[in-house]
Amino acid sequence: MRVGLTGGIASGKSTVAETLVGLGAVIIDSDKIAREVVAAGTPGLAAVVEEFGDSVLTAEGELDRGKVGEIVFADEGARERLNQIVHPLVGARSAELEEAGRASGALVINDIPLLVEVGYAPFFDKVIVVDVPVETQVERAIGRGMSESEVRARIKAQASREERLAAATYVIDNTGTVDELRRRVKEIYDELRRDVAGS
Structure with a gap:
């Protein structure tokens, strides 16, 4: 089973990837x-x-x-x-x-920031999308030192929130606490492990 992970800038995808590694997954980081x-x-x-x-x-x-x-x-x-x-x-x-x-x-997950933009979603059996509203992305990225115009230009260059959600098998809503995020990641990880074991 091929699994892809994606999300827009400042959505929290890195935290999700780190959590998955902690659970035992192997992350293949396409940027790296x-x-x-x-x-x-x-x-x-x-x-x-x-x-x-x-x-x-x-x-x-x-x-x-x-x-x-x-x-x-x-x-x-x-x-x-x-x-x-x-x-x-x-x-x-x-x-x-x-x-x-x-x-x-191990459960292998491909971390591909531009998975939707480059049309790779159909090549994966499951796609995990880390999702937050655009204004949350802007606020978080500015908090990391980016200018608002730079953040908005990046967001505009990426797939829209709707396009990413349309490709999702699993959606991780990252508007809550880190603990809530980690619980949702564990649910998805456990379900994927069951799917692999059953195939």
């Missing part, structure tokens, strides 16, 4: 893998440099994320070319980790 596959010395980084030139490297020979962001957010074609390099590498590494996690008997 995306950084690993273009780390210094990797074929992924070499491919990015071949496509975009040495200007995307720092003095230390690492990927300059700010520079890449400037290029790909100003040019949809460039963003697509970057995705064609990075996405297959992330997919292959995720598949390796998923297989290893399943072999260990």
Whole structure:
């Protein structure tokens, strides 16, 4: 069984992922893998440099994320070319980790912030969505030091709350206390374990 986890900015998805790990799940973090596959010395980084030139490297020979962001957010074609390099590498590494996690008997959950945006929901048997109202996202992100305009731009660039909820098998409402959140996560974890055991 393939399980995906997603949620908008400042929804509390990281807390949910940490709670799941504490319960015994293996979390495959797609953002972390995306950084690993273009780390210094990797074929992924070499491919990015071949496509975009040495200007995307720092003095230390690492990927300059700010520079890449400037290029790909100003040019949809460039963003697509970057995705064609990075996405297959992330997919292959995720598949390796998923297989290893399943072999260990753990419940494997793919943490993919843009799961809905990139159209991956149909590839999962179950999708967990961490949900809060937009104004709660804005308030929490500002509390972490982001400006309101920056937060709203991020939210606008992500799937809408309605689009995420439409893809959900399970919804975790994160407007209550941390204890309430953890109880809901445990309910879902236990149900998923039962589903795996019964399949």
